[in-house]
Amino acid sequence: MPQMAPMSWLFLFSMFSSALILFSIINYFFTIYQPITSTQEENSLPQVSLNWKW
Template structure:
């Protein structure tokens, strides 16, 4: 059974690494999280903090 040349292993590693990175990026950026409508209209108010030492 003939063995593969080292340049063959290197090219396979590079090709599979590029495919893995592209696949991971496509999975990460393909889904846009939906923000609930109630949070967009909600105003954040801060209560005054009265510290009693």
């Protein structure tokens, strides 16, 4: 079974590391976040009062 040369392992490591860093940068800068308005907060998070009886 042929073995890979150390230079090839270094190339694979650098390629996958750069792909991970590039994907993380693209994901961080190109995600679109919708600002939460006050009407959305009231509708999406109902207030639940809990009465604890110990």
